Amino acid sequence: MSDGHAIFGPSPAGYSPNTGTPCRPLPCPGTTPGLVRPSGNRLPTTGKRPPFATGEEPFPFRFPHPAKKFLSPAEKRKRKRQNDVSLEKKKNRLPDPEPRDQRITAMRNRLPVLIAFIIVCIVVILAFLLRSATDHPPEKVENAQEITRDTRLAAGLKHSLFIDSEGRLWAWGDSRYRNRSSATPVKVADNACVAAAGDASRTSFYIDCNGTLYGWGDSQAGQIGLFSDTPVIEPMPIMSDIRAIAPGYDTPFAIDTSSTLWTWGKPNPSRGEEMPGEETGGNTDEPQKVMDLVKRVSSSATHTLALREDRSLWVWGKNDSGALATGSRIAQNRPYKANIAALESRPVVKLATKNLASFAVTDDGNLYVWGFANASLPGRRYTTLEPKTLPVRVGFVNNVADIVVGEAGALILKKDGSVWAYGIGPVTETVDGNWTKPVHLMDDVVEIATGPRHALALKKDGTVWSWGENDAGQLGDGTTCNRLTPVQVRFPSP
Template sequence: MKKYYSLLIILFLLVISISQLSLVSADGVNQQKELIAPETQIISILEDSSLKVNLKNIIREGNFFHLIRLVDFDSNKVINIKKSIERDQLIISPQIELKDGHDYTLHIPPYSLEDINGEKLNDSYFLKFQIVSNESAKKKLLIESISQNNNSKIMSLNESAKSLPSTLTRGVLEHGEIYAGIDKSGFIEKNGNLWLWGSNEMGQLGDFITPYSNKPVQLAGTDVVSMNKGFTGGTFSSYALKTDGTVTAFGFNYYGFLGLGPAGDQTDFVVSPTPISGLSNVNNISSRFYHTLAVKSNRTVWGWGDNQRGQVGVDRLELITTPEQIKGVNGVGNLMDIIAVDVGEIHSIALSSTGTVYVWGGNNHGQLANGSLNDESFPSKVQMGSSNASLLTGVKAISAGDNFNLVLKEDGTVWGWGQNDKGQLGDGTTVERRYPVQVKGPNGVGLLNNVIAISGGSNYSLALKSDGTVWSWGENSMGQLGDGTTLGKLTPTQVKAIGGKSFLNDVIKIDAGNSHSIALTSSSFITWGNNTEGQLGNDSLISYSNIPVTVLQPSIRQDYEYIYDSANRLTAIIIHKGNISYRRDFVYDSNGNLLSAITKEIK
C-alpha cells in the first residue's frame, strides 16, 4: 500500500438523515433515543488501509448488508470490498488500493444494519470522501468547505408558498386511489393526475426539486391508475401504473433496482418517470425496499430487483434488472391465475382467483408459513399447520408487512403469521408464528370480524370494518396506530377521529406505510403517525401525530417544463408557481451519472 506522511479522509458531501426513535412516556413528555446513526467523526482509516465507520450502537448485519458498496466516483466503478462488524464499527476493506486524490462514495442502504435489539437502520447514508496527503489537506478542506456552503443555499420551494392551503376533499379523488409508502404518501385523481408528498431525497416525488414536501405536489402528465405499495425500498423509488397497462419508474436506481436494465446502462437517479421496457398489460404492482412484483391481465406475475433471498421468485439468487416471469410451485412452470400480489422486506405473497395464497423468499421470521426458517426461491401454498394440515383457503385480500403477512377471508375475519415482536399479528402475544393465527377482537375479547380491508405496515397493522371504523395493532412509537397514544398494542384498538374526541366511522379506504397511515373518508383524506419527512401532508413538520390530521392541498398548482439534451437526459426543469418561476439544473458526469442539481429563482 502507498505510504502517506499522514492519511486523512475528508468528508466533502454527507447526505445523511440521522435515525432516531421518538419515545413518549405515559405523561406525554417526548424523549429521544438514538438508534443506529453515524458519529460526527464518521470515517477513519486503519493501518491496513481499511475504512472504519463509527456508529452509535453495537450493530449486526441486517437483511441488506450485502448491498453496502464502495464506488470510485471519478471512474464510476464499484470497488470490490470485504465487510465486517466489530461491536459499534463497520469495517470496509477495499480489495484494491484507494488512490490519493480520488473521490469515493460509500453507500449504506436502509435495513443493511441493525442493533442488538433488532432496531433497524431506517435511512440511507451516502458518504462521499477523499483520501489526501497531509501537505494538501488544508487546501482541500478550504475548497470543500466553500462547496458545502453553496449547497446549503439551495432553497426549498415549499417555503415560497405563503398562502394558506385548502383542505383536500373527496370530490377531488372520487373513485381514486390512496397510497402510503415508507416515508411518502400519495393519491390519484379520477382524471389520472398523481399527487405525492413526503421524502424526496432521491427524486421519488418525480421532480428532484426539493428534499421533501409537506403537502401534495402534482406530478404532471402521469395518467396513473395505481401507485406502488412501497418504495423500492421505500428506499427512495417509485412506480406508477398507467391506464394503458404500462409502468413508469423514477427515483433511486443504484444497482439497477428500478427494472430499467443493467446498472451500467442507467444513471443512479431517474429524475422523471421512465417506462419499464417490455412490461405491458399490468393490472397491479407492489414494491417495498429493493424488489417489485407486477400482475398482468393474463394473471401471470413478473418481478425484478434484489433476489438475494429468492424474493423475486426466479431461479437465480442475484439482482434481476429487468422484469422476469415468476416460477411456479417448486420451480415447475410459471405461477398462474394470480389476481393480487404484495411484497415485504425480503419476501413475497400472492393471491389466486380461487382464494389460495402463495409465498416465497426470505423466511427469517416464519413469513413463508412452512414451519421452518428456511428461505425458498419458488412459491409454495400457505398451510394452516404442519404438512398434514389443510391449505389456507377462502382468502379475498392479502397484505405484507416488513416480515409478516395478513390475509382477509371471505367471512370477514383476519389472519396473520410471521414476525410478531411488536404484536403486529394482533393475537395478544409477541410470539413469532410460523403458521396463520386469527386476529383477536378489541382488547383481546373475541375475534376481529366484519372486516372489509386490511393493510400491513412495517411492524403494525390496519383493518377497516364494514361500519366505516378503523382498527390498528402493533408498534406505535410514532403514533401510527392513531389511538391518541404512542403505546404499542397486542390486540386491535380503534383509530380516533380528527381532534381525538371521537372515533372514525366513515372511512372508505386505508393504507399503512412504514410508520404512518392514510385513509379516505366520506369527506376528506386523513393521515396519522410519523411525519419526519412531511408524509402526513398537512403543511407541518411536527415529528408525528398520534391522531388523524387532514391532508392539505396547495392553493397554487404548479406547472412544469422539462428540458432534455441530445442524449435524452433531463437537463433542467422549469417550475411556474403562481407569479414565481424556478429553474432546476442537472449536471452529469461523462458516464451520465447525476452529479448535482441546483434550484434558483428566475425572472
C-alpha cells in the same frame, strides 16, 4: 282411218281421245263452275282435286289441313321444352281453394299445435343457453377489467401518493419528483389508475389506465427498470399491459393482464434465488417471469405471498418464523404451495406482509395471521411472541375489509368504514413497548395505506387524511410536524 269417234263412238264427257287425259268439262250457262251430274244437278265442291283434271282450275280448291312443315332439330327441341313446361305447370297447379269457413276451421285446429311448437323451441333455446353459460363461465373480473381504481393511496418511506377522481396523480414528501421535497401535494401525471410506493427507498410507481407501468425515484438496484446512481426525477415507462404492482422491499412484483407475475430489483429472499431459467443472484433491471395465473401479490424483505386464481396460496423466501405457512420453518427459494386449510376454502380478498409475518383477509371479514403474528396477542411485546407456522384466526376483530401494516403497527379498515389501529409507534398513537388492543381512529373511510411510520386514509367525501411522522412533509399538511391524530391533506386550489 276413221277418227276415234267413228271407231269407239262418242267420247265420254271430260275425256280426250287423242291424249288420254282428262279434259275440262264445260260449265252450264248461269251456273258456278263445278262437276255436273248427267241429270244436270251441280255436285258440291269437296275440296279434293277431281280425277284426271288438267289445265285451269274450274273452281278454287281449299285443303282442310295446311301442308306439312318440316321442323329443324333445334325447333323440335324447343317445342319439346315448351310441352314439358306446360305439363309441369299442370302438375303443379294448386287445387281450388277451400271455402273460407273451412280454412278458418283448419287454422283454429292447427293453432294449439303451433303454440306448442313455439313453446318447445323456446325451452330448447333457453336450455342450450343455460348449458353454454355453465360450461363456459365468464372470466374473472380481474381478467375482464384489466385496470381497476382500487389502489389510489400509497405511503412510502418518506412520501405519499394519491390519485384523485379525475385520474390525476399527486405526490408529496420526499418522493424524488423533480429532485425536491414538498410538504403539500404536487401533480405528477394524468390518466393514472393504480399507485404504489416503496417502503425501503424513495421509489414510486403508478399504472396508467392503458396498462403502462411507470416509475421514478431511487434505482440503484434497478427497481425503476434501469440502473442509476442518481434518482430518476420524472416518471419513465417500465412495462406495458400491467394491472397490479407491489413495490416490495426494493424488489417490485408486477402482475400483467394475462395474470403472469414478474419481478426485478434487489435479490432479496423475497425474490427467490433460483427462479426457473434465470440466474438472479444479483440486482437486475430486467423483469423476470415468476409464475402464471396470479391474482394478488404481497412482498416484504423476507418473503412473498402470491394468491393464484384457483384460490391457492404460493409462498417463497425466508421462513425462520413460519411466515410461509408451510407447517415448518424451512426456507423456499421457489414458489411453494402453502397450507391454508384454516381459511376453510374462503376466498382471500386482501394480503399483507411485513418482515417475518403474514396477514390475510377472507371475504367473510375474518383476519388470519401467521409467522411472528403479533397481531393475535395484543398487549404482549413483539419479542415474546411465539411464531406460528400455519394461519391463525384473529378473534378480537371481525368484519374486516382491509389491513395494511407498517414498521411496528397495523391499520384495519372495517366494512362499515371505521378505521382501527393496533401495535406501537406513531401510527397507533402509542409509543410504549406493548402492542395495544385496536384503537378506533375515524369513520367513513373507503381506503387506507401505511408506510413504515406514517399512514393515510381516504374518506367517502374524497378528502385525504394523514398522521404519523412528518419530517419530510409526507403528511401533506404544509408542515413538518409529527401528528398523532389524523389531519387533512392540503391540496392546491383548482
